[in-house]
Amino acid sequence: MSISRLLRPRSVAIVGASSTPGSLGAGVLANLGRFRFDKPLYLVNPRYDRIGERACARSISELPDGIDCAVLAIPKVHVADAVRRCAEKNIGGVIVLAGGFGEVDEEGRRAQEEIAAIARRAGMALQGPNCLGTINYVDGVPLMFGVAPFESFRERKGVAVVSQSGAMASAVRVALLARGIGVSYSVSTGNEAALSAEDFLEEFIDDPHTRVIAMLMEQIRRPARFLDSASRARAAGKFIVLHHLGRSAAGREAAKTHTGALSGDYSIMAAQVTARGVCLVDSLELLIDVPELLIRMKNPLAPGGTAVVGESGAFKGLTLDYCEAIGLELPPLSASTYDALASHLPAFSPPSNPFDLTAQAMSDTGLYRRVLEQIADDPAFGSVVITISLPSAESANRKMPHIIDALSSLDGNQGVVFAMLGEDCPIPLTHVDELRATGTPFFRSPERAFRALAAVKRLANGTGLLSADATGSRARATPLDPGTLPEYRAKQMLAQHGLKMPAGRFVVSLEEALAAAQEMGFPLALKAQSSQLPHKSEAGAVVLDIRDDASLRSAWATMQQRLMTEHPAVKLDGMLLERMSEPGVEIIIGARNEGDWGPVIMVGLGGILTELLQDVVFIPAGVERAEIEHALRSLKGAKLFDGYRGSPPADVDAAISVVEALSALLLRHPEIVEADLNPVRLHARGQGATVLDALFVVGKS
Structure with missing residues (x-):
């Protein structure tokens, strides 16, 4: 079914329209007034003949046929009848605001299934129930009961906000608008009785006004569709920024294998979505900050590390510690950049990254421009963060014009981010607006800027290349019978895929x-x-x-x-x-296949100690060798691969081959729901790897 009529309606009905302040119907009507909605608008409420200057119908049956969208601002008890009557009037879509359905009890779940079935039979889009509604900023249609101040959408690249929680959708939307970021749409999907977040995601990938889709999800109900859409978004040059709640460990306890004891549903989801180019974040702040960088920053996916320019020697140490902890790479200056910058600084402060402007910047106001221009010429850097101390408005008024002038003159590929050193420093908002006009995101703390930039860099640097096999093109083998395959049978299958056993x-x-x-x-x-x-x-x-x-x-x-x-x-x-096998580095290589999410390989260090150490990475089946090696090298104990305390370097290539072989086996046998190769012993480089133990759990095919 099409959701275009619900999302971009040319005619609207408010069922339960009201003049009572604070009521749902009054809220929707007031928002349409604020946005000066000038298309046909119909009001329904048996208690009114008129609301303001508009006539009010007593029932849905009095409405004309074919209205695009009806907002049901009525109690739950009346919703099913209203949905049925909307279907009879060929209304294109309905938004159900009321709660008390599947989120409450079994009776509510049955009522929710009833309205979904009515909509499905009629081919009518249904959003909700238990949702805040939708705002279409592109066409100026706010079908939401919370107060929505008018905002004009003038940009052709904006952020679409999709959240199962209405409050969280509002939080992200309001924050982005406050920063001057265009929001194309804001959607609260609620209980998703019929339409789900995946439906809106697919719509926004094709929307010419949307460049970034910011999503807050409690559950991805249709994983296969989501993964297909994520791949399509990346191919279309669109970005998905996802904050998925519920990183619970509850599901680990019941699993049969060591892999099951280590991997919850979140790990499976995270591996699969990031392999398809989704930027996965872990806080509401990042769900706001990352879209701003992707929209505002020049060339956000530029290759290279980050240069940091500040005014404090102590801040250099703080920056190095923090950026190492979050994985933000700060490469050293090239020899030519070092020589060029050294000529601008006093001898007691040799240039480095992070770069300390010293107090010289207070008297030499052209220093900002010269330093930024030199860094812009260094291909090692794809982005720059400027961190400036602004202890007073007078200080801001003295420094900021020179910084903004320097930013305006840059013509390199690097994106630049500005962060104040000290969250509550007073900076006149005119300077913030001027910064943003140059395409420079503004942050009130360096740490917040670093975190957002690290997330964008992970998106830029992640290969995440899925082979054709990962998308299901590999021929499937004859399904195995359900049950647990003991070691000798599992090893027989692994040997057929070229792996070495004792x-x-x-x-x-x-x-x-x-x-x-x-x-x-x-x-x-x-x-x-x-x-x-x-x-x-x-x-x-x-x-x-x-x-x-x-x-x-x-x-x-x-x-x-x-x-x-x-x-x-x-x-x-x-x-x-x-x-008995020759000595080597012991790792565990396991897998889980979570149905629609598909198989994910887990690799960890420690053999029998893996569950204690919790040093593991998750890799979707079918990714390219480079991505597998990147994941292995990201293990905390990866130094063991290169030789430790006299031991020879381990055969990492062989470990990659084991992951590839297990991936191929799982793609041919999707009925294998868990696999456990524990331990796998990596011998000295060039000597291969030996699978010492193996176990498969087979579900119903």
Whole structure:
């Protein structure tokens, strides 16, 4: 169904229109008045003949057919009948403001399903219930009950705000407007009985007035659609900035594998959306600040690191510490830039990044321009942050004209951000307006500017390249039967995808084990095999470093006795006898497949200590090798890969290949819902990687 008539109506009805201050109907009517809405407007309320100068119908049945959008500003008890009558009058879309539906109880959920079914049968768009409404700034149509002061949309690149929460939509919208950022649309989707945030996202990707879509989500209800739209947005040059609530760990406790114990739904979502170019943020501040940078800043995705220009030696140290913590790269000055800047500074303050202007800037007002021009010529920098102390309005009036003049004269590719050193420093608003007129975002604290810029840099630097396989083009294999695949069966599948396992034999008797040991040689590991033993170590079902036949006989007897005594219900398939592996760096490589979200690979350091260390990254199945390596290198313990305390560098290329192989297997077998390769041992560079243990959990295909 089309939502254009609801979003861009040429005729509107307010069902429940009122003159009572504070009522929903009065609020919607007042907003339309503020925006001077001059298209057909119909009011419905049996208690009025007229409201102001407008006639008021007693029922929906008195309205003409084919009105584009009706706002239902009425109590829940009357909503279903009103939706039905709107459908009978061929109204294009309805916005249901009332709450008390699916967010309350089972009765409310049934009422919500009823109105959704009515709208669906009629092909009528339905927004809500339990929503604040919609504001279309492009056409001047505010269908919202909260006070919406008139704002004229004059720009061809704006921000569309989409939020399941009306209050949060208002918070973001008001903040952006206060900064002079054009808001094209603001939508509160509420309970999403019919229309969801994904519907509006798709609409705004195609909207010529929208460049950035700022979204606050409590739940993405249609993940596959969202991911497809995210890919389409990036291809169209549009940016999605997403703040997704609910990073809960509750879902980790019930999972079967170590991977399940580490990855909640948020991790899966985060990996998939960022791989498709979504800028994922973790605060309401960033949901406001990042869109401003993407709209206002010149060339926000310019390659290169960030240069910081300030007036304090101590601030250099603060900046270095903070930017390292948030991952904002501050490259050193090139030799030519160093020499050029050194000629402008006193000898006691050699130039560096961050750059200290020293007190010389107070007397040498041309220093701002000379320094910015030199940095603009350095290809190492894609952005610049100016942090200036403005302790008084007099200080601001003395410094800011020279800074604004310097910014106006820049013709390089770098975007520039201005941040005050001291949040509450008095700066006349005229200077803020002048800064913004040069395309320079203004922040009242350096930390806030750094955080926003770091988020934009992650968006610019992230490769996130999904291969054709990741989009489902790979042929699927015959589905596996549901259940847990024990190690020996999982390893058989991994071997078919080119992965290396220890030399081993699956055996069902001690005699077979002894014969296999003679062929393979010692030392050996003995591991019980059963779909009922997902964690063999905890069950005492693993014996390592078996050195001879006598030790093998003893291990076999001990393990059989322990399992019979402590786990009598476990049915063994047999035993896996393997050669002990060469030493190396141990990592865990696992995966989860969350249905519509698709498979995501998890990589962490620590082997059996992974859950304790929590040093893990998540990688969507099907990304390119460069993205996999970037993720591996972002682990806190990644220094182990390069050799540590005399150990040789590990074979990171082999780890990448294991991730690729597991990705390919999961894309061919989407019925595998969890995979656990723990540990995978990385040998010395060039020597490959060995999968020491493996487990698959298979769901219904």
